[in-house]
Amino acid sequence: MNISGAVDVSSKIMSSRADKYIFPSSVAAFGGALILAPIFLQMPSEYTTYANKKQLAVSEEINRDRIQQRKTTADLIQKTGLLPEGRSLRLIDYDNSKTRPRLRKQTLQNYLADELIFVYDRSNICAGRIENRKFSWKGDSSTACKNAPVINSDN
Structure with missing residues (x-):
């Protein structure tokens, strides 16, 4: 201090x-x-x-x-x-014209003989069917697209 x-x-x-x-x-x-x-x-x-x-x-x-x-x-x-099962085939290079669409034999052989496959063009209109591994075009046969299911364009 x-x-x-x-x-x-x-x-x-x-x-x-x-x-x-x-x-x-x-x-x-x-x-x-x-x-x-x-x-x-x-x-x-x-x-x-x-x-x-x-x-x-x-x-x-x-x-x-x-x-x-x-x-x-x-x-x-x-x-x-x-084979995988498919009931329809869509062709993207075909547009419902007067000419027959070209399907390769290899494409036809991919399906079984007893299968019925409907073929559609790119606008979802029936173009024919594959039956017994043979393609029937709607221009050749009037029954080719008979009973074909309608595919909606919304899908």
């Missing part, structure tokens, strides 16, 4: 307080976080590359799944010896 009875100010200034270290340590922690941020976060310039890689990986996974499903289906078809 001083003679004047006042408390020693120098002893209060020299006291150890923890709050005087909060600001410098928070600045240091923020700086450390900025330094370590690229390790844990993708930088904005790498976002597009990262997104493209992720999208490519997802699409490749979908394609691999489709290929696997097709392989399973093909193996099952080969094992059973049955």
Whole structure:
């Protein structure tokens, strides 16, 4: 104590307080976080590359799944010896004209002998039918499109 009875100010200034270290340590922690941020976060310039890689990986996974499903289906078809069943064939290069559509023999052989397949043009109008692996065009036979189901263009 001083003679004047006042408390020693120098002893209060020299006291150890923890709050005087909060600001410098928070600045240091923020700086450390900025330094370590690229390790844990993708930088904005790498976002597009990262997104493209992720999208490519997802699409490749979908394609691999489709290929696997097709392989399973093909193996099952080969094992059973049955062809997939379809009741109609749509010709995209034929538009209900006066000329007979061209169907390859290989296309006709894809169907079983006892199947009845209706053939449609690109506007969903009946163009004929495949019966006993032979194509009957509606221009040649008036009964070629008899009892043909109507296909809605909304589908």
